[in-house]
Amino acid sequence: MxxxxxxxxxxxxxxxxxxxxxxxxxxxxxxxxxxxxxxxxxxxxxxxxxxxxxxxxxxxxxxxxxxxxxxxxxxxxxxxxxxxxxxxxxxxxxxxxxxxxxxxxxxxxxxxxxxxxxxxxxxYEATSGGGIPIIQPLEHALNAQHVERVMGILNGTTNFILTKMTEEGAAYGDVLKEAQELGYAEADPTNDVEGFDAQRKISLLSRLAYRRQINVHDIPVKGISQVDVEDLSIAAEKGLVMKLIGQSQFDGEMLHISVEPMFLPANHQLAHVRLAKNAIYVEGEAVGETMFYGPGAGSMExxxxxxxxxxxxxxxGFIGNVAPEQAVAVSAKETAQDYYIRLKTPNSQALHHLKEAGYTYESIHAEKGAFLLSNVTAEQLASIDESLGLSAAYPIVA
Amino acid sequence: MxxxxxxxxxxxxxxxxxxxxxxxxxxxxxxxxxxxxxxxxxxxxxxxxxxxxxxxxxxxxxxxxxxxxxxxxxxxxxxxxxxxxxxxxxxxxxxxxxxxxxxxxxxxxxxxxxxxxxxxxxxYEATSGGGIPIIQPLEHALNAQHVERVMGILNGTTNFILTKMTEEGAAYGDVLKEAQELGYAEADPTNDVEGFDAQRKISLLSRLAYRRQINVHDIPVKGISQVDVEDLSIAAEKGLVMKLIGQSQFDGEMLHISVEPMFLPANHQLAHVRLAKNAIYVEGEAVGETMFYGPGAGSMExxxxxxxxxxxxxxxGFIGNVAPEQAVAVSAKETAQDYYIRLKTPNSQALHHLKEAGYTYESIHAEKGAFLLSNVTAEQLASIDESLGLSAAYPIVA
CATH class of the missing domain: 3.40.50.720 (NAD(P)-binding Rossmann-like Domain)
Structure with missing residues (x-):
């Protein structure tokens, strides 16, 4: 050839x-x-x-x-x-x-x-997860079933930065600079740190997993450039580790898909994926949970x-390309989930407000206004933000 | 069809x-x-x-x-x-x-x-790693390079038993009984607990990884039926977790391959593979480390x-079966590695003996005669066993 x-x-x-x-x-x-x-x-x-x-x-x-x-x-x-x-x-x-x-x-x-x-x-195996075989497994190995969920750490640069921030307590800007010097981040890091690279990958993987056309620009995306290292150390007290997560879940009609920084419990497999490594979870109807781990980038990889x-x-030769004809509507997750939140101005009135509004919460660090909030929807979170003013709000992976 | x-x-x-x-x-x-x-x-x-x-x-x-x-x-x-x-x-x-x-x-x-x-x-994707895609990735995705190492938790039953022993401090016999009741172990558990199931799997995976014929009966195998839960709790003090590991490494001439219980540092990815889950590491020349994780068994999986x-x-249709023509000689690992050891009869003379013989060791639990021994070969270990009498000796994954 x-x-x-x-x-x-x-x-x-x-x-x-x-x-x-x-x-x-x-x-x-x-x-x-x-x-x-x-x-x-x-x-x-x-x-x-x-x-x-x-x-x-x-x-x-x-x-x-x-x-x-x-x-x-x-x-x-x-x-x-x-x-x-x-x-x-x-x-x-x-x-x-x-x-x-x-x-x-x-x-x-x-x-x-x-x-x-x-x-x-x-x-196009190399488009997602660098050297990790994931496109082929989705196409040819996990194909005897409906895939229900895809979730992963899809970008090596941001995982490198978050790992360093978590483990060394260093500020975002300092670690970004180090990553640039080491060649893990580009001079203009926007595509990586704002989540656009992960957005493209979760789009390609989800298209293959659910066999639907997806408009990549519709996928809600948040990057890590606004992450305050203080939130990482406060959340660590509760055994939580931050990762930039691309995820999607298909209910047969709507595709719930997003890229955003999330907290994971330290015993979660994805919490142990460090530095520039990537890992992708795929949940299938029959196979249950599988995970693919490896280098997210690199020349030889x-x-x-x-x-x-x-x-x-x-x-x-030609074996046929997956070419779904049906498009799918996308939205961020709409069901309730747990959140780590931090108030812009810590105060006891905020607590009363949360209590009276019927929310379940647990204080992590009262002085710094950090809480774990149980079971709230994105809509409810927005209204809490409006009334109390939040400096941070990150979903927690169950 | x-x-x-x-x-x-x-x-x-x-x-x-x-x-x-x-x-x-x-x-x-x-x-x-x-x-x-x-x-x-x-x-x-x-x-x-x-x-x-x-x-x-x-x-x-x-x-x-x-x-x-x-x-x-x-x-x-x-x-x-x-x-x-x-x-x-x-x-x-x-x-x-x-x-x-x-x-x-x-x-x-x-x-x-x-x-x-x-x-x-x-x-024969289902022969190794249950529902985890691993045969296909070895054949069609990690094929543009020499594979250097394969290592994994290849048996769900023994991983279930070791996880329960580690986390609950329960004795081998009790956990085996529980596993049998839950359907995780068969009435005659020999194939699983003595490592034969893992032996077959590491044989099939290594054959594909290195493209050599392997005589499965030549692969050294140790099971978990002699594992004393006390060693698990002593080693836990040093952050070590036991797993039944099938592994192979090919140096181009000799295939170093074995199935045996080993200790892993708690921050090793494989240490987090719990209960009946399996995971397989593959190290390739170009790709570096990749890992495949998922259900090791189960009907639908x-x-x-x-x-x-x-x-x-x-x-x-027919795409051709991998059919290596060259056979490979196999042996257990011959290079030095670290071991967890425990003396049958703890005594201070043993220490002198180790010291005088020039070994580097660290006491974990002096009363119980448990040590970490650095950098010894299997041969040296056998001679230590002969002179001191060991009740346990497990290699530690670096």
């Missing part, structure tokens, strides 16, 4: 490395060589000092389209121009493997339908998922 | 239930109906009150072989006669899905080679893995 690679950044150089250095292993497992014949990249980042002399460097997608490559690995990112590239490649009958979650989360329905028509396979997709396409 | 089911026990009845009750879901996802046409079973256990009127009940494998079924789901267990059945079915060109780890761990190499010749697919295999065969 002849392969073109678009993009030679962090993941792209890892992919080139596996294709070149593990050529024997791949050929043995696939039954034919996986040959990297073309690279298109703005700049050739070659941290692994690979010998690229046998690879043709091209400058335009038209050269790839016109070439005899069977499969194109797209790792350039971006939305509009890569969407156009994908359409061009599908029309030309080229299989595609990509880690481009931004573009796919918006356009996968159109691309999958087009690809099915053209008998082209699209592999993500590259291994990309190459695995390419190998499967080399072995099995 | 026409399907025959051999066996209507716990998992078999779950499979029948999914095939019948989720027929629409399966047909939609597969693109054709998955029709249960034949059942062969000594007795029809029908806990889900299924309407089996459309299914032909047969009494001999010859009737299945002569029938027009495309795929046979074998859930009767046993080794010799089911091995014969499998060969007959493969010769007749019937695809097979099975949860029979006892038979497969012994005969998979011969069956896989025969099946490849006959273009027959064998699905395991059935969902069986049906998923059947769906993939219905969709993709």
């Amino acid at each position: 002849k392969i073109a690679l678009l993009g030679m950044g962090t993941v792209g150089s890892g992919v080139a490395r596996i294709l070149l250095e593990q050529a024997d292993l791949l050929a043995e497992r696939v039954g034919e060589p996986m040959t990297l014949t073309h690279i298109m990249a703005r700049s050739i980042n070659n941290p692994y000092d690979l010998d690229l002399s046998s690879v043709t460097m091209v400058e335009s997608i038209d050269e790839i389209v016109a070439s005899d490559v069977d499969l194109v690995i797209e790792l350039i990112g971006g939305v509009d121009h890569t969407f156009a590239f994908h359409k061009q490649l599908i029309q030309a009958g080229k299989h595609i493997v990509t880690a481009n979650k931004d573009m796919l989360a918006q356009h996968i329905d159109e691309l999958a339908a087009m690809a099915n028509q053209k008998q082209v396979q699209i592999g 993500t590259a291994s998922a990309v190459v695995s997709d390419a190998m499967n396409i080399a072995r099995f | 026409k399907i025959a089911l051999l066996g209507m026990g716990t998992v078999g009845s779950g499979v029948a239930r999914i095939l019948l009750e989720q027929a629409d879901l399966l047909a939609e996802r597969v693109g054709e109906p998955m029709t249960l046409t034949h059942i062969m079973a000594r007795s029809i256990n029908n806990p889900y009150d299924l309407d089996l009127s459309s299914v032909t009940m047969v009494e001999s494998i010859d009737e299945i072989v002569a029938s027009d079924v495309d795929l046979v789901i074998e859930l009767i267990g046993g080794v010799d006669h089911t091995f014969a059945f499998h060969k007959q079915l493969i010769q007749a060109g019937k695809h097979i899905v099975t949860a029979n780890k006892d038979m497969l761990a012994q005969h998979i190499d011969e069956l896989a080679a025969m099946a490849n010749q006959k273009q027959v697919q064998i699905g 395991t059935a969902s893995a069986v049906v998923s295999d059947a769906m993939n065969i219905a969709r993709f």
Whole structure:
């Protein structure tokens, strides 16, 4: 199989490395060589000092389209121009493997339908959970049942930041700076810290889990940039650990889906997922709870998922893309849940108010105005915020 | 696709239930109906009150072989006669899905080679980790790299027993009895508690991870029936938790593989896998650490893995069975590791002996003769046992 690679950044150089250095292993497992014949990249980042002399460097997608490559690995990112590239490649009958979650989360329905028509396979294991196999298990292993819930830590950058804040008591801004220095966060961290990266991933995973079209922009999202480290240490007294959680639950009609910082009990499996690791819970009707854990990002880690997709396409060719025809309406969770809250101005009147309004609460730190509030809806919470003024309100995973 | 089911026990009845009750879901996802046409079973256990009127009940494998079924789901267990059945079915060109780890761990190499010749697919996701997708991820997702290590809690019964012993301080015999009453352990628990079930699973997983033939009987195995609950509570003082661990590591020549009770630090992900849950770590060259967690057994849980295999065969037909030609020599781990040890007769001379022999140790509970011993080989441990007399010695996972 002849392969073109678009993009030679962090993941792209890892992919080139596996294709070149593990050529024997791949050929043995696939039954034919996986040959990297073309690279298109703005700049050739070659941290692994690979010998690229046998690879043709091209400058335009038209050269790839016109070439005899069977499969194109797209790792350039971006939305509009890569969407156009994908359409061009599908029309030309080229299989595609990509880690481009931004573009796919918006356009996968159109691309999958087009690809099915053209008998082209699209592999996107690397879009969610980095090197963790999750797209394939959802498609081919947890498929004999209705999935009821998906929930996970889907972003390595924010998990790194929250872990450091929790364990070292460091402030958000300081940890973000450290993460940027270590390469765990980008210069402009917005996509990660405001939850948009996790929003795209929970969209792609939920689409596959429930086989419904989802408008990614409809998914309610809150990031971690406003998280005060003091809330983490107060909540720790009650054994609670904060994680940025993407989750969805489908009741057959409405998809309840969100990305937001939540507190988990310390004995929850997800509470032990530290630093840049990711983990995804999937609850199925028959299988119950399963969890997939591993690296959320990284050059070689993500590259291994990309190459695995390419190998499967080399072995099995077109097997059909999941292309749900029905769209689903989405909303945040509407049922009551427990919350950690903190008052802007701690005062005893607030307590009276909560008591009189019939709420069940437990004080964690009276002086600082921190409470656990049982069984309230988002609507009730908004009204409490209006009357008392909250500086923090985070749901607690049951 | 026409399907025959051999066996209507716990998992078999779950499979029948999914095939019948989720027929629409399966047909939609597969693109054709998955029709249960034949059942062969000594007795029809029908806990889900299924309407089996459309299914032909047969009494001999010859009737299945002569029938027009495309795929046979074998859930009767046993080794010799089911091995014969499998060969007959493969010769007749019937695809097979099975949860029979006892038979497969012994005969998979011969069956896989025969099946490849006959273009027959064998699905065995349900043999390891119950409902957890792990066979498929090893085969199709973590395949772009060398796997370096596999390690897991592979048996629900022993994990249930160890969890209860750890958390409730109950003795082995009492918890075993409780597990038997709850249906978590069989009347004759030997296979589970002596580690044989885990031995078969680590064999099947390692074969796939390293693509080598393995003689399952060569794998060193220790069970939990000799575990004294007192060691669990002493070790807990140092934050250690006992699990029955199946593990393997391949250095390219020798496969270091074993099943034995080990202590893990409480902050290790596997330490949080409680009761009948299972979890499997896979470390790959590129991907690093990944973990798969979920139900280790159960009727519907395991059935969902069986049906998923059947769906993939219905969709993709014969895709080839992994059939390594090279066998690998196995041995227990030979490098030094840390141990928890307890002396049969606590005495201060033992300390002198350890000190003089140059060992590094830390006393946990002097009166009870419990120590942490650093960095000793199995050979050194045997000599310590010989000179001092040990009532317990368990490796500690680093």
